[in-house]
Amino acid sequence: MWPVTVILVGFSLLFQQCRSSTTTSGQELSCPFSSCGKISNISYPFRLKDDPKQCGDSRYELACENNVTKLYLYSAKYHVQSINYNNFTIRLVDPEVQQSNCSSLPRHSLSRSNFCNTYDYNNKNCNDPYHANFINQELFFDSNKLLFEHIVYMNCTHQVINNHKYVNASSCLNSNSKSKGYYIYAIAGKLVAQDFQVGCHAKLVAPTSWLGNLQRNQVLSYDIIHKALVYGFEISWMKLPCQKLCGDSLRCFFNSSEQHLQCNDLCRTVMGSWITGSCGKSL
Ligand SMILES: *[C@@H]1O[C@H](CO)[C@@H](O)[C@H](O)[C@H]1NC(C)=O
Ligand SMILES: *[C@@H]1O[C@H](CO)[C@@H](O)[C@H](O)[C@H]1NC(C)=O
Numbered sequence: 001m002w003p004v005t006v007i008l009v010g011f012s013l014l015f016q017q018c019r020s021s022t023t024t025s026g027q028e029l030s031c032p033f034s035s036c037g038k039i040s041n042i043s044y045p046f047r048l049k050d051d052p053k054q055c056g057d058s059r060y061e062l063a064c065e066n067n068v069t070k071l072y073l074y075s076a077k078y079h080v081q082s083i084n085y086n087n088f089t090i091r092l093v094d095p096e097v098q099q100s101n102c103s104s105l106p107r108h109s110l111s112r113s114n115f116c117n118t119y120d121y122n123n124k125n126c127n128d129p130y131h132a133n134f135i136n137q138e139l140f141f142d143s144n145k146l147l148f149e150h151i152v153y154m155n156c157t158h159q160v161i162n163n164h165k166y167v168n169a170s171s172c173l174n175s176n177s178k179s180k181g182y183y184i185y186a187i188a189g190k191l192v193a194q195d196f197q198v199g200c201h202a203k204l205v206a207p208t209s210w211l212g213n214l215q216r217n218q219v220l221s222y223d224i225i226h227k228a229l230v231y232g233f234e235i236s237w238m239k240l241p242c243q244k245l246c247g248d249s250l251r252c253f254f255n256s257s258e259q260h261l262q263c264n265d266l267c268r269t270v271m272g273s274w275i276t277g278s279c280g281k282s283l
């Protein structure tokens, strides 16, 4: 019986432009907000460990330790800086990074390669609760906005003076001296092949969502890079409300002018453009 139901549901959705923001089921409404430290608005899909069982979604469980909200992600622990229910992002920072101490570095490397590739929004092979891109209506799927960029720490056997991307971190990391025999540099943003210098190896990769605040062609200092680390990085749980709203057969978008999710059935034609239709499937 169930395939028939699925087809019928898919069929009716096809003619429906979904307009509501997230769907809300009974259990989402009946649970009060939880609070931990500066995060006072913990609600569906998030839950704290000690919340009543029916509250939130267990895949989005947060810990409250010493009055700090924490998220375990790929066997590392992060401090939650904010939860943005309007755009389905949560901002995290590595607990080792201290605002007033520019010598502090993240304990763990984390990069986009840790997240599954969710460019294909309905990727059935990806069950991870969070993803690293942001589904934006205006940009369409080919250019989904990346939620964070990378800061790469390079450990070099020599001084790098011919590449302005290599930011001298000696004022904070106290490692750039001949006596130590190595030099630490930080690179923010896109790395191209030429940026990998002979005698340098990547030591640590840290995500940040702050680099969008930079001016065009701004020369970076290590202070700025530290600021970006302290700001942290955003990841998204949009996949969950998208699946609830649109199911698996329709495309889901964040209409950023209206700040809500929307479903649509869009298909790529042979010519490469996008049309609304049933994507060659017969219903
Ligand atoms: C927990 O953090 C909140 C917000 O920062 C603060 O108001 C509260 O006093 C803290 N409670 C304890 C027990 O430290
Ligand atoms: C808390 O989040 C809910 C969405 O889950 C939102 O409706 C509400 O306005 C938020 N409250 C505050 C004080 O931000």
Ligand SMILES: *[C@@H]1O[C@H](CO)[C@@H](O)[C@H](O)[C@H]1NC(C)=O
Pocket (backbone or CB within 6 Å): 084, 086, 087, 089, 134, 147, 234
């Ligand atoms: C999500 O919302 C927060 C708070 O309004 C904002 O700081 C952040 O830049 C937004 N993220 C994206 C990807 O739009």
Ligand SMILES: *[C@@H]1O[C@H](CO)[C@@H](O)[C@H](O)[C@H]1NC(C)=O
Pocket (backbone or CB within 6 Å): 101, 102, 103, 104, 105
């Ligand atoms: C600053 O961070 C570094 C590296 O984690 C640490 O060794 C040092 O003790 C910290 N300094 C202060 C004043 O906390």
Ligand SMILES: *[C@@H]1O[C@H](CO)[C@@H](O)[C@H](O)[C@H]1NC(C)=O
Pocket (backbone or CB within 6 Å): 155, 156, 175, 182, 184, 203
């Ligand atoms: C940099 O690499 C050298 C080996 O090339 C190693 O001895 C040193 O400990 C590394 N320094 C840091 C801070 O990782």
Ligand SMILES: *[C@@H]1O[C@H](CO)[C@@H](O)[C@H](O)[C@H]1NC(C)=O
Pocket (backbone or CB within 6 Å): 159, 160, 161, 168, 169, 170, 171, 176, 183
């Ligand atoms: C980095 O800065 C330090 C002190 O400001 C300086 O001694 C060193 O030569 C610089 N390293 C470079 C340019 O790689």
Ligand SMILES: *[C@@H]1O[C@H](CO)[C@@H](O)[C@H](O)[C@H]1NC(C)=O
Pocket (backbone or CB within 6 Å): 137, 138, 255, 257, 258
């Ligand atoms: C965003 O939503 C508004 C109002 O619902 C609608 O007029 C507009 O067409 C939507 N944008 C896109 C790109 O679909």
